[in-house]
Amino acid sequence: DVKVTQSSRYLVKRTGEKVFLECVQDMDHENMFWYRQDPGLGLRLIYFSYDVKMKEKGDIPEGYSVSREKKERFSLILESASTNQTSMYLCASSLWSSNTEAFFGQGTRLTVV
Amino acid sequence: KQEVTQIPAALSVPEGENLVLNCSFTDSAIYNLQWFRQDPGKGLTSLLLIQSSQREQTSGRLNASLDKSSGRSTLYIAASQPGDSATYLCAVFQGAQKLVFGQGTRLTINP
Numbered sequence: 001d002v003k004v005t006q007s008s009r010y011l012v013k014r015t016g017e018k019v020f021l022e023c024v025q026d027m028d029h030e031n032m033f034w035y036r037q038d039p040g041l042g043l044r045l046i047y048f049s050y051d052v053k054m055k056e057k058g059d060i061p062e063g064y065s066v067s068r069e070k071k072e073r074f075s076l077i078l079e080s081a082s083t084n085q086t087s088m089y090l091c092a093s094s095l096w097s098s099n100t101e102a103f104f105g106q107g108t109r110l111t112v113v
Numbered sequence: 114k115q116e117v118t119q120i121p122a123a124l125s126v127p128e129g130e131n132l133v134l135n136c137s138f139t140d141s142a143i144y145n146l147q148w149f150r151q152d153p154g155k156g157l158t159s160l161l162l163i164q165s166s167q168r169e170q171t172s173g174r175l176n177a178s179l180d181k182s183s184g185r186s187t188l189y190i191a192a193s194q195p196g197d198s199a200t201y202l203c204a205v206f207q208g209a210q211k212l213v214f215g216q217g218t219r220l221t222i223n224p
Contacts, residue, residue: 006156031210043202043214050210090156092212098144099164102204102212104157 003027006091006105013112019078021108023091029103030096032074034058034066037088037107049074050096081112115140115207119215127223128195134188134218136203141181144206148177148188151200151217160201161188193222 007022025032033048035058045058047066055066063085067075074093078085091105116139126132136146145164149157161170161177163186169178176189190197203215 033212042216045212048210088154092157094210094212096210100145100206100210101159101162102147102206103159104149107154107156109154 004091004093004103004105006089006108008108009106011108011110013078013081013110015082015112017078017081017112019081019110019112021076021078021089021091021110023074023076023093023105024072025074025093025103026072027093027095027103028071029093030071031094031100032068033092033094033102034064034074034076035090035092036060037090043090046076083112086110086112115143115205115213117203117205117213117215119201119203119218121218122216123219123221125221125223126193128193130193131189131191132193132220134190134201134203134220136186136188136215138184138186138205138213140207141184142207143181144208146177146179146186147204147206147212148175148186149202149204151202153200157202190220195222195224198222 004025034046035043049055049068065077089108092102094100094102120135147162148160163179174191179186200217202217
């Protein structure tokens with residue numbers, strides 16, 4: 001069974017903290033994605049990566065960075081957390097193929113206080 | 114820029130009814146289209162993937178169709194059950210890497 005696993009279901013962090021969200025996939029997928037989901041705004045792409053050490057900005061990269069040192073792991077970093085980054089964060093992976101299909105993790109609900 | 118629209122935004126029906134959820138997209142040059150289900154506070158679960166060369170896919174009580182030329186997909190749910198209550202999201206692959214989502218349809222099945 002395909003698996004995308006996010007390190008935490010719930011996180012509470014303080015304003016100004018550096019926050020790491022981790023995502024691991026076991027399907028040998030080239031592509032990995034980080035989205036945030038907010039009521040009324042839907043899913044918005046923050047960053048994606050198509051290979052180790054490669055990354056591309058999505059629609060809302062400001063305030064975030066990412067790291068992909070190994071193919072199976074994609075980390076989202078909030079350099080200095082702010083209250084407007086309180087959200088549901090979703091990680092996904094997919095093959096680089098015309099028959100691609102996306103698989104999502106269980107989500108991380110981040111609250112910044 | 115690809116835009117994906119889902120209508121209706123919310124739907125409430127009695128148990129046992131057959132229902133249709135709609136998804137439309139503005140750019141027909143897509144790779145694939147995928148339907149997801151999301152329960153409150155959870156991640157997305159893939160329901161059906163329709164490749165660009167296909168016109169429909171079926172899984173149990175679910176049937177999804179794709180008409181690329183008109184920019185439309187429908188998700189048909191037969192004999193709805195309370196456990197089908199969730200938000201249903203449609204997403205198109207714009208190329209092999211860019212996934213564009215609709216806003217979703219929040220479905221409630223009343224016992």
